[in-house]
Amino acid sequence: SQQGEEDPxxxxxxxxxxxxxxxxxxxxxxxxxxxxxxxxxxxxxxILIRSNExxxxxxxxxxxxxxxxxxxxxxITASRAADTASYxxxxxxYGNQFYFGTGTSLTVIP
Amino acid sequence: NAGVMQNPRHLVRRRGQEARLRCSPMKGHxxxxxxxxxxxxxxxxxxxxQKENIIDESGxxxxxFSAEFPKEGPSILRIQQVVRGDSAAYxxxxxxxxxxxxxxxxxxxxxxxx
Numbered sequence: 078s079q080q081g082e083e084d085p086x087x088x089x090x091x092x093x094x095x096x097x098x099x100x101x102x103x104x105x106x107x108x109x110x111x112x113x114x115x116x117x118x119x120x121x122x123x124i125l126i127r128s129n130e131x132x133x134x135x136x137x138x139x140x141x142x143x144x145x146x147x148x149x150x151x152x153i154t155a156s157r158a159a160d161t162a163s164y165x166x167x168x169x170x171y172g173n174q175f176y177f178g179t180g181t182s183l184t185v186i187p
Numbered sequence: 188n189a190g191v192m193q194n195p196r197h198l199v200r201r202r203g204q205e206a207r208l209r210c211s212p213m214k215g216h217x218x219x220x221x222x223x224x225x226x227x228x229x230x231x232x233x234x235x236x237q238k239e240n241i242i243d244e245s246g247x248x249x250x251x252f253s254a255e256f257p258k259e260g261p262s263i264l265r266i267q268q269v270v271r272g273d274s275a276a277y278x279x280x281x282x283x284x285x286x287x288x289x290x291x292x293x294x295x296x297x298x299x300x301x
Contacts, residue, residue, distance in 0.1 A: 110289070119191075119278055120230070120292040165229055175290065177222070177230040 082178045083166055089184040096153040098181040100166030101146075109142055110167045110175070111151050120165065123151075158187045189214070191281050191293035192261075199299045206266040206273070208296045212281030219262040220290060221254055224276045236262060269300045 084099045100109070108127050112120040126133045126142045126149065133140045139152040153160055163182045167175040192211040200206050212219050217238050222230040232246040236256040247254065251269075256262040266273055276297050280290035 112292075117297075119193075119294040120280075122289050122291065125289060167230075175220075176232060179227075179229040 083181040085181060087182040090156055092156060092158055092185050092187050094156055096156050096183055098151050098164055100149045100178055102168045106168045108169055109149050111140060112165045114163045156185045158185050161185045191279060191291050193279050193293035193296050195296060197297045200269045201301055202270055203268050206269050206298055208264040208277050210262040210279030210293060213291055216281035217284045218282045219256050220280045221264050222278045271300050274298055274300045
């Protein structure tokens with residue numbers, strides 16, 4: 078299937094540390110996006126990276142994309158307790174339909 | 188500019204009843220998507236609609252589920268004769284007509300079937 082898969086499934090770090098999570102997918106894509114979901118809430122769009130881009134930054138977020146390996150990584154630097162959430166990658170290959178992975182659950186310990 | 192609105196936020200139905208979930212996209216958005224999230228799982232695409240058109244319903248179960256996005260009013264996801272396995276969070280997202288791949292998500296409707 079087209080679905081992205083995040084790794085690790087769960088991650089627990091101390092506040093101030095960096096958090097890295099990875100996403101792998103199976104087929105060629107147009108774009109890859111990362112979303113955050115706080116417990117019981119809707120998704121919040123974090124960042125979009127196009128297939129011809131290799132790296133993108135937004136505040137404390139850094140996303141890389143390696144289309145040869147069909148993988149992406151999301152790095153959150155200087156983590157905060159408020160970063161505690163689930164993080165999903167979403168890929169698209171057919172226009173506006175996105176396929177989401179199962180997510181990485183991040184816990185930042187104050 | 189209000190975000191994507193979904194209602195109700197929580198819905199409890201007994202087996203065999205009908206569930207209607209509503210989604211009002213962001214102002215100016217004409218594309219609506221429905222996703223289902225089972226406990227401990229990621230989101231699964233269900234259906235993609237534009238005004239008065241179903242563009243892609245490849246993720247929609249063949250029976251009991253239907254979706255519409257009328258010319259006026261919210262998008263509706265309808266589940267007939269609900270079963271326990273339909274218990275999930277249903278998220279709606281919207282995007283502008285052209286040129287943006289970003290989807291804006293609503294808060295979701297949590298459906299519980301008892």
